[in-house]
Amino acid sequence: MYKLGWFSTGRGKGSRGLLKAVHDSIESGEIDAEIAFVFCSREYGETEQTDIFLRMVEGYSIPLVTFSYQKHKGEESGLVGSGERLPSWRLVYDREIMARLQDFKTDLCVLAGYMLIVGPEMCQKYDMINLHPAAPGGPAGTWQEVIWKLIEADAESTGAMMHLVTPELDKGPVVAYCTFPIRGQAFDRHWSKIKGKSVSQVKQEQGEENALFQLIRQHGVIRELPLITATIQAFSRGRMKITPDKQVVDAHGKSIRGCDLTAEIDEKIRGSL
Numbered sequence: 135m136y137k138l139g140w141f142s143t144g145r146g147k148g149s150r151g152l153l154k155a156v157h158d159s160i161e162s163g164e165i166d167a168e169i170a171f172v173f174c175s176r177e178y179g180e181t182e183q184t185d186i187f188l189r190m191v192e193g194y195s196i197p198l199v200t201f202s203y204q205k206h207k208g209e210e211s212g213l214v215g216s217g218e219r220l221p222s223w224r225l226v227y228d229r230e231i232m233a234r235l236q237d238f239k240t241d242l243c244v245l246a247g248y249m250l251i252v253g254p255e256m257c258q259k260y261d262m263i264n265l266h267p268a269a270p271g272g273p274a275g276t277w278q279e280v281i282w283k284l285i286e287a288d289a290e291s292t293g294a295m296m297h298l299v300t301p302e303l304d305k306g307p308v309v310a311y312c313t314f315p316i317r318g319q320a321f322d323r324h325w326s327k328i329k330g331k332s333v334s335q336v337k338q339e340q341g342e343e344n345a346l347f348q349l350i351r352q353h354g355v356i357r358e359l360p361l362i363t364a365t366i367q368a369f370s371r372g373r374m375k376i377t378p379d380k381q382v383v384d385a386h387g388k389s390i391r392g393c394d395l396t397a398e399i400d401e402k403i404r405g406s407l
Contacts, residue, residue: 136167136370139235139243139260140196143175144187149247153187155359156244156366157194165363167370171197171238173231175250180204199234203227203250220253220301228253242369242376244362245299254301261376262299263309265362267354269293270308270392278342281350284316286333291315292350294357295392296365298380307382308392309374310365312357312399316350324349353407360402364395 138156142149153172159165172191176184177200191198232255245252245264252262268274269292273283284292293313298306317325324346328336336344368374372385374393384390 136242137170137238137240138167138366139238139240140169140172141175141243141245141248141262142172142187143247143249144184145181145247145249146183150187150190151359152246152362153190153194155363156246157196159363159367165367165370167241167366169194169196170240171199171235173235174198174200175203175248176200177202197238201227201231201234220251224250225253225255228256232256232259242366244366246362252299252301257300261380263296263365264299264306265294265296265358267294267358269313270295270311274305277351277354281347281354282333282337284350285328285336285346290317292354293396294354294361296361298376298382300380307380309376309382310361310368310393310395312361312394312396314353314357314396314400316353321346321349356403356406357399360399361395364398364402365393368393368395 140153140156142153144150156165157169160167160169174184174188174191178185178188180202188198188200240260243260243262245262248264256262266274267277268280268284272292273280273287275283280292291313293311295311296309298309300306315321328344328346331339336347340347342348365374374390375383375385375387377383381389382392384393
């Protein structure tokens with residue numbers, strides 16, 4: 135059985151939705167795998183939302199490992215030599231995580247609402263994938279930052295991708311992706327309303343309530359869960375693999391620059407928008 139590791143901070147509804155989508159896909163047989171463990175970087179009693187997430191994991195009878203990063207935060211000064219220049223306490227924290235997970239065997243780990251940059255030692259130990267709300271080559275940053283950058287660039291299209299986790303944030307090799315246009319009948323009237331305005335003007339006038347901003351987000355977020363489940367399904371069925379030197383290859387061992395799942399995702403969401 136293909137085994138998944140699950141990393142989350144369990145901050146809110148989004149984290150629960152990601153876990154539920156994959157759990158339900160496993161239960162229905164869509165994904166031929168099992169979740170070997172869930173690791174949460176918070177513990178019971180830190181926030182109400184995380185407590186709900188932790189109870190959800192236990193309700194699914196999935197082995198749960200919790201360890202609050204607050205227990206190590208700021209214990210040591212200095213920096214770890216990773217792409218993001220992590221504080222040295224983060225290396226200590228990652229090593230403690232790996233020690234606590236040493237008895238679990240996994241084929242693939244998924245970061246799903248995990249709010250910490252993963253250090254180089256954990257990236258090397260585990261094959262980890264993460265969702266980024268932009269197409270390959272698209273803007274970096276949070277989903278909010280991505281959308282504002284798309285508007286500022288007068289972009290024609292965007293998407294979402296799953297990528298291999300590396301110490302450099304959002305820069306790992308692309309594993310799978312989907313794309314969609316942000317032009318055409320549904321979008322053009324909203325583009326016309328901000329024509330001639332700078333992004334700073336749009337932000338000042340309406341902020342994230344801007345109709346174009348909201349529409350881009352709507353079309354992106356509806357694709358995220360199907361992309362995650364389709365990507366995990368592809369791994370569990372052997373369509374993709376990660377080599378020991380962290381290369382993404384197809385079933386024949388040929389290196390690929392991401393599997394384009396646009397057609398599959400469009401079919402999954404047909405009639406939902």
